[in-house]
Amino acid sequence: MATLPSRIILNDTTLRDGEQTAGVAFTAAEKAAIATALDAAGVPEIEVGIPAMGSDEQAAIRMVLALGLSARLIGWCRLDRADIGAALATGLDAVHLAVPVSDQQIRSKLRRDRGWVLAEIAETVRFARDLGLAVSVGGEDASRADGDFLRQVVAAAEIAGARRFRFADTLGILEPFATRDVFRALRAESDLELEIHAHDDLGLATANSIAAVLGGATHVSTTVAGLGERAGNAPLEEIAVALPYLHDRPVGVDLTKLQPLAALVAGAARRPIPAGKSIVGEAVFTHESGIHVAGLLRDPANYQAIDPAALGREHRLAIGKHSGSTALIHACQEIGIQVQPQQVPAMLMNLRRRAESTKRSQGPSDLRRLFRDLGENDPGFAHDRPTGVDRTGDRQSMLEASA
Secondary structure (H helix, E strand, O other): OOOOOOOOEEEEOOOOOHHHOOOOOOOHHHHHHHHHHHHHOOOOEEEEEOHHHOHHHHHHHHHHHOOOOOOEEEEEEEOOHHHHHHHHHHOOOEEEEEEEOOHHHHHHHHOOOHHHHHHHHHHHHHHHHHOOOEEEEEEEOHHHOOHHHHHHHHHHHHHHOOOEEEEEEOOOOOOHHHHHHHHHHHHHHOOOEEEEEEEOOOOOHHHHHHHHHHHOOOEEEEEHHHOOOOOOEOEHHHHHHHHHHHHOOOOOOOHHHHHHHHHHHHHHHOOOOOOOOOOOOOOOOEEOOHHHHHHHHHOHHHHOOOOHHHHOOOOEEOOOOOOOHHHHHHHHHHOOOOOOHHHHHHHHHHHHHHHHHHOOOOOHHHHHHHHHHHHHHOHHHHHHOOOOOOOHHHHHHHEOOOO
């Protein structure tokens, strides 16, 4: 492992595999915007599309190529000369050539045999290399392939002049320990770049991608917000944060651009990002639990695995059913309300009831109403009404103010 490059290369396939998500279709302008945003975030490789799809797809690829991005643009092709010709016609200089490598798909999908696969890799990779293209060979359904045959496939690709082998967990059936082992075995026998392309059917795409890196992978295939076939692919944002934070493996991505990038893709895909989606979800740095908020206010490190500032974000305190006295007093002070200690129990009880009935966090107007109602129900508290000082301007961001 000491001889491997420290930086892991992310190859984002939002524009190819991401667009294969059922119901997702990007316009050429949207593809250009997404590619530009990926490039601005520092993503070094973009799988830009499938040239063999036809003239519209090729025109979109040319549009992205014309942007002059720093990222390397790669076309996805079958292991087929016609597909390679379509890619070459767009002006691409790098292609990914995919071929099934499991017996199941070789026999039932291609209606071929292992010998045909090995011969076709040898001939077609050389054909693409002779045209001046950089070639990656993709082993479709590699996680179900026979181990010995998979090593033959990698060797054939290397001899033919490919620079990379992509191991595709097409059905998302791997687990991290097996993934690490298979990449260790491949790394021990090959000098090729090794890429993991993980699907998330069992919720393990990120874990498997990290395990592949620990086993010797140099490249990781990702999609923004985990778009992709069925349950999707390894999310770009998770890999971009996890590798440097957990294993000191830099990826060169500007983490502050991940959330706006995810928002852009979500808008184009018309697939809203869940509030709790790791890294880019709206609520992932929002805290409500009384114990957590009290600890956070004393020292953010108490409940902070990642500094949100590193992602261009900040902690927010949500006031709701699980809020405690510390959070309630703090939130009220933020908007100029001085809650007396004897008022807190009654106000917390009313807060929890209101949170249950409204099914949302309580914002400044809700807190003012709760405090007003408290005074109206007990005239003895009337003198404790707000002083008129309203500090919502500069520090409002500490409240989840959704109404």
